[in-house]
Amino acid sequence: MKAIRFHRYGPPEVLTLDDVDEPHPGEGQIRIAVRAVGVNGLDSKIRAGHLRQMFDVALPSGTGTDASGIVDEVGAGVTDVRPGDAVFGIGQGVLAEHALLDVWAPMPDGMSFEEAAGYPIPVETALRVLDQVGVQPGQTLLVSGASGGVGTAVVQIAANRGITVIGTAGTANQEYLRGLGAVPTTYGERLVARIRELAPDGVHAALDISGAGVIPACIELTGNPAKVLSIADFTAGQHGAQVSYQATDMLGALREAAALYTKGILRIPVQHTFPLAAASAAQEHNAAGHAAGRTVIVVP
Structure with a gap:
């Protein structure tokens, strides 16, 4: 079968389309005929070798974690799905x-x-960081980098909980954020002043989704480093802020994603799709930011 792998750490161009043996599920696993794969920022960082201390991989390595498809094999002990199910x-x-x-x-x-x-990692991350930062209904949350997959999930879930969300994004994505239920503003110069104008009663918590060097500004706005959390800036801890990257309840997040979707509360649109052979272009596009939703690779 065809699979995307990298044989050395480096830029997106190190990704290659290889012929590899088909995998078969072990106990408690299933195999799917893949139909689509979500592109996450973490994929690029692992491929580039930036996170070897946390995610050291054996080379050559595959890439990607979020997938959808049709079950075609089930491992021992699996009883909740059967071949032909869409998962x-x-x-x-x-x-x-x-x-x-x-x-x-x-x-x-x-x-x-x-x-x-496009749902698994963004929804798990959104649920986890909202709980970890401790923002409550009736409070105001700042989300820096709110238009990507994780930000899109955070804004909608928080708004549904009765939290006022101020989201930052580029000029082109201001109306997109407004449509999600956030109060939008741009990032960059005078960020603190703009946020204070939008939140005269103060900001109770802040989430850094994009890793754009905003931790000091977030701390200034909240007045409390413990109420600031980043999923992208691993130096945040040096300022006393939280860093979160480890999934805690993936199964619960998938079930919650399905429930929120069914209730019409959560939608994470696909902004751009790429074919399997263009995986390097997909990761490069996603890493550039400025997305309104998700980047997805479609597998024939």
Whole structure:
């Protein structure tokens, strides 16, 4: 089968389309015929070798974690799905024609494979960081870098909980954020002054999604480093802020994603799709930022 791998750390161009043996599920795993794979910022950082202390991989390595597709094999002990079921979930090296999933959930009615592939990591991350930063209904939350996949999920989930969200994004994505339920503003110069004008009663917590060097500004706005959390700036801890990157309840997040989708509360649109052979272009596009939703690779 065809799979995307990298044989050395480096830029997107190190990704290659290789012929590899098909995988088969072990106990508690399933195999899917992959239909779509979501592109995450973490994929690029691991491929570039920036996170070797946390995510050291054996080379050559596959890439991708979020996938949707059709179950075609089930491992021992798996009783909740059968071949032919449409699922979305998490595995390792899923950017391939067939992939093993360690955690999965049925795709809700009406959700496309492309959209489903964009939900796992963003929704798990959104649920986790909202809980970890401790923002409550009636409070105001700043989300820096709010228009990407994780930001899109954070804004909608927080708004549904009765939290006022101020989201930063580029000029082109201001109306997109407004449509999600956020109070939008741009990033850059005079950020603190703009946020204070929008939140005269103060900002109770702040999430840094994009890693754009905003931790000091977030701390200034909240007045409390413990109420600031980043998923992208691993130096945040040096300022007393929180850093979060480890999933805590992936299965629960998948089920919650399906429930929120079914209730019409959560939508993470697909902004751009790429074919399997263009995986390097997909990762490069995603890493450039400025997205309104998700970048997804479609597998034939």
